[in-house]
Amino acid sequence: MAKKNNITTFEEHLEKRYGKIGTKRRKNFELKSKTFIIAEMIKDARRRAKLTQNELAIKSRTKKSYISRIENGQSDIQLKTLFKIIEDGLGKQLTLRIK
Numbered sequence: 497m498a499k500k501n502n503i504t505t506f507e508e509h510l511e512k513r514y515g516k517i518g519t520k521r522r523k524n525f526e527l528k529s530k531t532f533i534i535a536e537m538i539k540d541a542r543r544r545a546k547l548t549q550n551e552l553a554i555k556s557r558t559k560k561s562y563i564s565r566i567e568n569g570q571s572d573i574q575l576k577t578l579f580k581i582i583e584d585g586l587g588k589q590l591t592l593r594i595k
Contacts, residue, residue, distance in 0.1 A: 510522070513525075528569075531572075534573070534578075535567050535569045538566060538567060538582075538586075539567045541582075541586050541588060542563075542585075545587070547585075549567070550563075552581065552585045552586070553585075555586075556577075556580045556581045556586075557580060557584065562577075563581070578590065
């Protein structure tokens, strides 16, 4: 009789797919996930501000292609640039927290 693989939690799914917390594969997945979340937050804030990528780039003194790469998860972002995009480009305040 074959054993059923009953995954009941999201954590169990992540462990099965990417390994336990702390493994190299899991850390890589978590880093990519966080990068995706930041990209989506920037994209959502830009759209709510009714700005195009080009308009945001002008306000934040970056390039449209850079904004596009960030929003598509294809570029790392330096903290000073993140602050420029959020504060200068979107007129918002960026708050970071270490837990």
